[in-house]
Amino acid sequence: MAGPVIAGLAGNVLPLIGTDAIGRLLAWPGLGGAVRLSVVTGVVSTLCAVAISLAIVAALQGGRRFGLLMHALSPLLALPHAAAALGLAFLIAPSGWIVRLLSPWATGWATPPDLLILNDPGGIALTLGLVVKEVPFLLLMLLAALPQADATRRMMLTQSLGYGRVSGWLLAVLPAVWPQLRLPVYAVLGYAMTSVDMGVILGPSLPPPLSVQVAAWMMHPDLSWRGPAAAAALLQLGLVLVVLGIARLAERPLARVGRHWAESGLRRQGLDRIATPLATATALAVVVLVAGGMLGMVLWSVAGLWPFPDALPAPLTLATWTRAAPSLTATATATLAIAILSTGAALALCLGCLEAETRFGLAPGTAAMGLLYLPLIVPQTAFVPGLQVMVLAVGAADTVPAVAAAHLVFVLPYVFLSLAPPWRAWDRRIAVVAAALGASEARTFWHLRLPMLLRPVLTAAAVGMAVSVGQYLPTLLIGGGRITTLTSEAVALASGGNRRIIGAYAVLQMLLPAAGFLLALAVPTLAFRHRRGMRAA
């Protein structure tokens, strides 16, 4: 997958970077602030999201509340980032839903207070948005990894030794799960440092995060700004790589701390009393913030006039929906077709790679893995236009397969990311037993590995579908406007800032991937209903 990125970069970025471009980038007065914002919001939000996800799983997994929570969270995964950000913005703004619910009876405000909550210079609102959006993703990744880490028996062991739930989990399960979780965390970090749509809606603008500025320069009517944009995109890539490097290096000292703790023999049962209510509260907060924002957007989609400080819109109307209805079937079909094509191709490629890896003992090097994830950390605006020139040159643009191929560039890393760790963690002794009983490698694959790994395979497919459905720039540029998907339509409409339209399309954009995630949860439960060892949690 590095090929398209490198070709795109070579075709678009490198020719633009001259001394002039670098000079103009350095002369931009907001550079220092933008870099600081990108790094701080990216790192802080990732740390928070990881800590919250680990705390939730460590403190709650196995309980009844955990099952309920996962069912509440999984559809939220499918929510497009822009819609989640707008929903959150409507919740927390001074004229937003929370203030409306309290005004004027509790606050005395007849007009919204002049408070800087959204777009604050420190990027707190942006960090909050990134955290609530990434926690569901990390939880799903964790959940897919747990069965392969033998979590249940490890927990039984630590608890029989008198460790508390949380401390036992952290000491015994986390080290086994982390190798499978590392890449998803890196993807979250890369996304948080480069996201454009969330930064535009929730982030500050004086200056904006670097990614937002790159996008703004790329879209500047004066084409000469593409030079500084390209230079800034490379700078951004460098920043992401440095932060990822630091994250990798930080693992060792952290592991040492954990070892000291383990060797000290401290059981720390008291941790549970703090961690359990805290985890429950943050999990609830995440659900309330995302679902509340979503609910607000749904209400906007049927709202007539909804002035401050009304808590609910007075006239309800279906005008927004009837307006969207006519083009809907064709758009939804195209979206689904592209998602199925790209996800199917990605699954086939990943399964092929992983199976070859097992049979021939090939292990991809770190460099190869880095290349695979390149599309996730290089800003899209930097290489997709170059990719477009390439696709145009071979005369394949404007077709569904071409758009699906462009989506594959982004779908494949995510599918690999969710599939590879559980696949590799599969207990190979099962294959040895199968071989000893005379089964061929193909039979082992089709009758043992694939069915046993049904849950991660379906999860990976659902993630892939969600990624494909969410693509805007590749759809627009490679599709040339001939191919319309729910997202290309939604982003264009969202540029008008019309909450009613955005609400309607957010629901539509969510439906397809949400169905995928529900299937990914439901099908294994159904298939394994007579297989106790295969149940998730």
Next chain:
Amino acid sequence: MLTRREMLTATALCLALPAWAASGPSDWDAVLAKARGQTVYWHAWGGDPKINDFIAWVGQQAEARYGVRIEQVKLANTADAVARVLAEKQAGKTDGGAVDLIWINGENFAAMKAAGLLFGPFAESLPNWPLVDTVGKPATVMDFTEPTGGLESPWAMAQLVFEYDSARLPEPPASAAALLDWAKGNPGRLTYPQPPDYLGTTFLKQVLYGVTPDPTVLLKPVDAADYAAVTAPLWAWLDAITPSLWRQGKAYPANEPALGQLLADGEIDLSFAFNPGRASAAIAAGELQDTVRTMVWQGGTIGNASFVAIPFNAAHRAGAMVVANLLLDPEIQAQAQDPDVLGFQTVLSLDALSEADRARFDALKLGVATLPPLALGPVLLEPHASWMTRIAADWTKRYGVAP
């Protein structure tokens, strides 16, 4: 009617110089014949459902009258279409391009014109061109002081109007100085989209018109004037007002829709738009309080025009020209001016219209918040595009990078 059409075609033929060759609209019947059955991919900003509905309606008209289908490619940003044409040029695709028609003006037009990405000139040879009011509305041939040269055809007039909630603000300020005084007395109730957003920059230019002693220098490129002296009053005005802005100037809305949403949410009392009919249309759609009214400043407000242009490699050039011409049709123009539809002002000269066509415009309701044409006051021309670039860059230096 037929004879008038023929006369117009004849006028168009006269205008069409030999440079036209076979591709231009000089032989309009041939263009019509070629266009029949074509699908025109019109790349247009898709952020406003009302505009999207209007384009769909124009599509029905084009299909019924000329057998031309319109497919709107909804963009989040017009520069996406410019980038697409540029990519096609880089890839050596000199015909069969994906973009047939672009809704464009200002900087995007200047960029495409400079990069040789446009087909034409074609606009001034369109059969409906003689109806365009190029004298009374010079913005129809001067796009941000850049002569259009027939490379783009106008379809709507825009003028800056201020929108205010009359329930909270009965007497809105009508000049830059009055606005400053009002903002100081009512802190936190005014803001503008963050430059380089075009509406935000337009607001700065409007203030500049109001505070600079000799505005005529704005029509020349910025290099030809004493930039520091001309803009000094603008920076002084902004320094004075910034602490009284919404969020004390520590955050700004991103664009025109975001600004309009702030007015609808009651976060601000005063807003502005580049469409005199926007407020009425939003009220009609139930998106804005019905107490909102519009007003203009003493001495006038900035106005410009929206255009359509055809890329050099458009696959359906004939169809695109038919659509550009159809957009100048009096019936279509009257529909666009209807406040329940778009509220866009017409580019046509009402004097040039037939009795029946003029009646279409006379019959239009004005809309509860729209000013009658005479009350809109004088239209100030857009300053040369170089002013916009320079002012936006300086604004970023002064206010766009909070310490």
